[in-house]
Amino acid sequence: MMQLNVWGGAGEHGRSCYWIGNEQTSILLDCGVKREGFGEYPLIDPTKVAELDAVFLSHAHEDHSIAIPSLYKLGYSGKVYTTRLTAQQLPGYYAAWEKHIKLQGGELPYDEADIARVQYAFIEDMAPPQQWIELSPTLRICWGRSGHMLGSIWMLLEINGKRLFFSGDYSEDALLLGTDVPVDIINGGIPLDVAIIDAAYSTDTEYQNEKLEKLFTTAEEILNEGGQLLLPVPVCGRGQDLLLLMRQRFPETPIRAEYELIQAMELMLQHADWLKPGMEHVVTEALNNESFEFIHNEDQRERLFHEDMANSRAAIWFTSDGMMQSPKSQWYYEQFRTNMTNGILLTGHVAMGTRAQRLLAMSDEERGCQLKMVRYKIHQGLPDVRKMTQSLSSKHKLLVHAPKKETDALLKQLASEGIEHLLSLQPGDTVNL
Numbered sequence: 001m002m003q004l005n006v007w008g009g010a011g012e013h014g015r016s017c018y019w020i021g022n023e024q025t026s027i028l029l030d031c032g033v034k035r036e037g038f039g040e041y042p043l044i045d046p047t048k049v050a051e052l053d054a055v056f057l058s059h060a061h062e063d064h065s066i067a068i069p070s071l072y073k074l075g076y077s078g079k080v081y082t083t084r085l086t087a088q089q090l091p092g093y094y095a096a097w098e099k100h101i102k103l104q105g106g107e108l109p110y111d112e113a114d115i116a117r118v119q120y121a122f123i124e125d126m127a128p129p130q131q132w133i134e135l136s137p138t139l140r141i142c143w144g145r146s147g148h149m150l151g152s153i154w155m156l157l158e159i160n161g162k163r164l165f166f167s168g169d170y171s172e173d174a175l176l177l178g179t180d181v182p183v184d185i186i187n188g189g190i191p192l193d194v195a196i197i198d199a200a201y202s203t204d205t206e207y208q209n210e211k212l213e214k215l216f217t218t219a220e221e222i223l224n225e226g227g228q229l230l231l232p233v234p235v236c237g238r239g240q241d242l243l244l245l246m247r248q249r250f251p252e253t254p255i256r257a258e259y260e261l262i263q264a265m266e267l268m269l270q271h272a273d274w275l276k277p278g279m280e281h282v283v284t285e286a287l288n289n290e291s292f293e294f295i296h297n298e299d300q301r302e303r304l305f306h307e308d309m310a311n312s313r314a315a316i317w318f319t320s321d322g323m324m325q326s327p328k329s330q331w332y333y334e335q336f337r338t339n340m341t342n343g344i345l346l347t348g349h350v351a352m353g354t355r356a357q358r359l360l361a362m363s364d365e366e367r368g369c370q371l372k373m374v375r376y377k378i379h380q381g382l383p384d385v386r387k388m389t390q391s392l393s394s395k396h397k398l399l400v401h402a403p404k405k406e407t408d409a410l411l412k413q414l415a416s417e418g419i420e421h422l423l424s425l426q427p428g429d430t431v432n433l
Contacts, residue, residue, distance in 0.1 A: 002162050002433040004194055004398075008032065008042035011404035011426030013349055014063040017042035018166070018196060020433075021052075025138055025160050028055045029196070030168075031071060032064040033097070035323060035351040038106030041067050043427050050075035053139060057082035058168030059152035060089040061234070066097050069114035079121040081141065085151030085271055087120040089236060096235075100325055123153075129180045144180030147171045148378055149237040150267060150274055154182060156190070162433050165195040165394070169401070172384075173208040173377045175241040176268065176283065178276045185392065192394035193433045199399040200349070200379035202406035203413060208377045215374040216249050218345060222370060223253060223314040227341035228305070230332055232356065235320045236264040238347060238376045244282065246316055247291045256304055257292045257318040258328070298331075305335055322346075323354040330355070337368030344369065347376040382410065390419050396431055398423045 002022045008015030014034030020027050026048060034040035049071055057080050058064055068080060068090075080087075094115055101108055126133045129144040142156040148169035155166045165185050172179045184190050222229045231246075233239030239261050247255060265283055272280040286292070295301050308315045321329045324344075333355070336342040350356045350373070359371055379401065380388065389397050399407050399422060407424040414422055423431065 002160060002193075004164075004396075004431040004433060005045070006425050006427050006429045007044055008034070008427050010398060010400045010429065011407055011424065013200065013401060013403060014351065015040055015042050015067070015427075016058070016064045016401070017044070017067070019045070019048060020159060020162075020164060021048070022160065025053050026051060027139070027157070027159055028052055028071070029155070029166050030058055030064040031055065031067040033062055033066040035062065036353050038101060038104055039066075039097075041070065041109060044070065044074065046074050050077070052076055052078060054078055054135060055080045056141070056155055056157070056166075057086060058146070058155065058166065059149055060086045060093055061149065061169070061237070062093055062097055064169070065090060065093060067109070068118060069094070069110040072117040073110045073114045079119045081121045081123055081135075083124055083151040083153060084122040085274070087122065089151065092235065103325075103327075130182070144182055145178055145274060147174050147177045147179030149234075150177070150264070150271065154180075156182065156185060162193045163191065165192050165392075167196065167198045167380075167388070169200070169378070170198040170380055170384075171378045174238075174276075175244060176275055176279045178274060186388055188391045188393035190393070192392070194396040194398060194431065195389075195392055195394040196398045196400055197385060197388055198380045198401050199385045199407060199410055200401035201375070201377070201381035202402040202410040204375070204381035205383060206377075206381065207383065211375055211377055212245065215345070215347065215376065218343075218372045218374055219246070219250070219316070222341070222343035222345075223250065223316070225341045226312045226314050227339070227343055227370070228308060228315055228317060228336060229342075230317045230319065230336060230344045231347060232319050232322050232324050232329055232332075232344070233261070233347065234322045235260050236267075238378050239318060239320070240265045240268065240283075242347065242376060243292060243318060244286055247286060250316065254308070254313070254315040255292045255318070256295055256315060258320045259294045259296050260320050261318055262287070262292065262294050301331075309339070322348050322356070323351055324356040324359065325354055333359070340364065340369060342369040344371045346371070346373045348378070382413065385410065386414060386417070386419070389414060389422065390417075395421060396423055396433070397421050398425060398431070
């Protein structure tokens with residue numbers, strides 16, 4: 001019997017990892033980590049790793065990718081099917097994770113030799129989006145851009161006669177990135193045995209335009225008081241959207257951005273087929289018109305910050321660490337905490353045990369500066385999951401990427417609306433297909 005084993009990612013935010021197979025054939029979807037403590041890795045069954053026929057990786061973010069080398073340490077010798085852009089970004093994510101773990105005093109479950117063993121196969125070289133790729137007589141895949149970050153994809157797979165849809169991290173709300181909407185799947189035109197659906201924002205009902213107005217209002221309150229505003233964001237993803245949106249909304253306010261965020265924007269121009277129509281021109285114009293001041297080193301960062309403070313000049317700062325775990329983020333916090341007019345604006349998921357989470361739990365007085373949380377939408381909330389599940393024809397609809405309690409609440413709401421075959425699971429659970 002074909003089964004789906006949840007090795008991570010359902011009932012939690014992080015360590016996405018799903019095994020699908022039987023005694024004859026098997027595949028793995030993602031193999032990430034959860035950023036808590038020294039890292040929580042998937043519940044990998046070592047006896048099943050060497051027998052995997054293929055591994056598929058939806059995108060480069062650590063909660064989907066970081067444990068991939070562990071598979072090779074455990075005996076996997078096949079390929080990781082992903083996009084070229086994802087593979088290009090992974091060395092940076094592996095290096096950043098290793099640095100983070102060493103700072104925490106922990107150890108990785110693999111080494112450099114295991115990372116070097118990873119073999120990639122680039123699916124965009126095999127077929128364009130929404131066309132089938134035959135990988136073997138019993139395995140084929142169709143893919144499309146998922147709109148979450150550069151190189152991120154959704155997948156439709158057929159394995160041994162079973163058909164499954166994996167949304168990956170999915171969004172149609174990004175400013176820059178395009179999404180290949182899987183219309184035939186969502187409309188029920190392709191019957192499925194199981195669908196694994198991004199439901200990271202669970203019962204959140206707000207649309208992107210509502211979130212943006214909240215975000216802009218929060219920023220205005222800080223800037224109008226002459227404060228410095230810090231936005232910690234991932235290197236690649238929502239950060240590039242927010243840079244452009246803040247530039248549009250605050251055209252006279254200086255915006256300082258760590259250079260790696262600009263490099264990710266330049267990477268977008270090199271791969272403009274991942275952007276929405278017209279966005280290549282928008283990005284090019286922003287970079288050519290010197291819309292942002294690029295931060296290249298510590299001396300420049302310190303000089304600009306102290307000039308801003310000395311002149312009571314409001315400014316917007318972007319740093320490349322959404323969880324505020326890095327020494328660089330620590331430096332920013334130490335500067336910002338000297339003045340209550342300064343503020344930090346978090347725009348995405350905050351993991352337990354991170355500096356961002358600890359700061360969020362403090363009062364303004366304890367923290368020494370303001371801190372606000374306004375989510376920028378790069379995952380699916382209630383309206384999106386409703387749209388994806390209500391017409392989708394699948395025997396099982398597994399809601400993932402959110403804590404179990406939140407997923408249960410989402411399932412209850414959708415079930416009350418008549419949507420059937422929904423599942424809320426957790427690591428260690430199994431679904432018979």
